[in-house]
Amino acid sequence: MTVDALWPYIFIAVAGWLATDIWRWLGVLAGNRIDENSETMNWVRAVATALVAAVIAKLIVYPTGELETSPLWLRVGAIAIGAAAFFAFRRNQLAGIAAAMGALAFGLLVLGV
Template identity: 60%
Template structure:
């Protein structure tokens, strides 16, 4: 019952998004605003993970977390803005740095 109720509650919004989304232009004001809000939320989460980590990440030094983020960002830019590459390179830098410390 919970699964069905949860599916119905979210599925309605998905269908409305598909219907309304087909009528919006990519350069419309609302999509520019949505993209800006989404980018700000991602930046906030990344900043929180770097500056105020929890769990096992909290035991790593701040300099290592910042260095891993910078290395991942450089890889993201170098490989034609591929998010997967940036994330994987940042994770690898963090793990390698963690093992060397």
């Protein structure tokens, strides 16, 4: 195997595997010793959540593939309907997901996107 053929795997191993597992290993080592209630831990939690939230927002607002041609209001509307069902059914994850997906599928069918 040439380096060219291996390069994507090296890229995934370094930028994917190593980049995620160092935090998992640090988590094990921190284990009991870390102060769960410290202000630093609160900040780490906030930054970590905001990063994932930004990924979510990009997937909804700037989708690729089949969803790219669908209107933004339909995607945001489906999320809103899903959130309404989620809270109406006492934070039931399945209800929220089913409502959001149902709303999106209905909208796509009606609009013929």
